[in-house]
Amino acid sequence: MTFQEFLNIAFSPVNTVLSVLLALSVIYWVFTMLTGLDIDVGMDSDVDADLDIDAPDGHVHISNDPSAWAHFLKFLNLDIVPMTYFLTLVLLLTWLGSIYLNVFLPLPTWAEALMVVPLLIGSLILTKIILKPLNPFFKEINHKGERAHDFLGREGRLKSSIEGNKIGMMEVFIGSDPMTLMVKSKDGKKLEHGTRVMIVDEEPNRKFYVVDTGFNF
Numbered sequence: 001m002t003f004q005e006f007l008n009i010a011f012s013p014v015n016t017v018l019s020v021l022l023a024l025s026v027i028y029w030v031f032t033m034l035t036g037l038d039i040d041v042g043m044d045s046d047v048d049a050d051l052d053i054d055a056p057d058g059h060v061h062i063s064n065d066p067s068a069w070a071h072f073l074k075f076l077n078l079d080i081v082p083m084t085y086f087l088t089l090v091l092l093l094t095w096l097g098s099i100y101l102n103v104f105l106p107l108p109t110w111a112e113a114l115m116v117v118p119l120l121i122g123s124l125i126l127t128k129i130i131l132k133p134l135n136p137f138f139k140e141i142n143h144k145g146e147r148a149h150d151f152l153g154r155e156g157r158l159k160s161s162i163e164g165n166k167i168g169m170m171e172v173f174i175g176s177d178p179m180t181l182m183v184k185s186k187d188g189k190k191l192e193h194g195t196r197v198m199i200v201d202e203e204p205n206r207k208f209y210v211v212d213t214g215f216n217f
Helices: 003-010 016-035 068-075 083-104 109-142
Strands: 051-054 059-062 155-158 167-174 177-185 196-202 209-212
Touching (some): 167 196, 177 196
Parallel strands (some): 177 209
Antiparallel strands (some): 155 196, 167 177, 196 209
8 A cells, every 4th residue: 555545545534533633642642742741621511520530641530429421431441541541542543443444345435434433432442451451550640649638728720610519620730740620619609710729628528629719829
């Protein structure tokens, strides 16, 4: 297969999205390795309290009362494996599978598009198997932070807007390590994305922390 033929397959109607996403993933990892910084993408959505994601490592922590979705994430070991590692490998395997399928088993465009779904499912399972030997290592970096009660009194910046009973995210630093915690506004008052806040309390089951302003930074 010539390079031009490879490009034609990689940027076919079915594979273009996968190729672009993979290219963006490579750019992300190159940027992260060169700068040591993590891209902060603001989120303003209702986040269920049964998930607690420690970014930038991307560990998903399951609460004591997880939903079916949280059970699925735990099945994939995403309570141990960093999300960014997992998604990058899933994307790579799906892309490779789609490329090889185009080369060795040419199908109509609609059939190729349908095949992406089983390829994605297979990539999820294969990624779980491939990363399983690294689980002990990921467990170590997962628990390198301080204990949960040590977050009380810490200051940080909101990564999503919160109001009422809505759960959002807050970034704090443990030394030089940034971490993302699930948080809720004290008394339900509205706090916008980017607001500097302090952790003033924690939910008894440690599903989230309570934050407030009303002080000078």
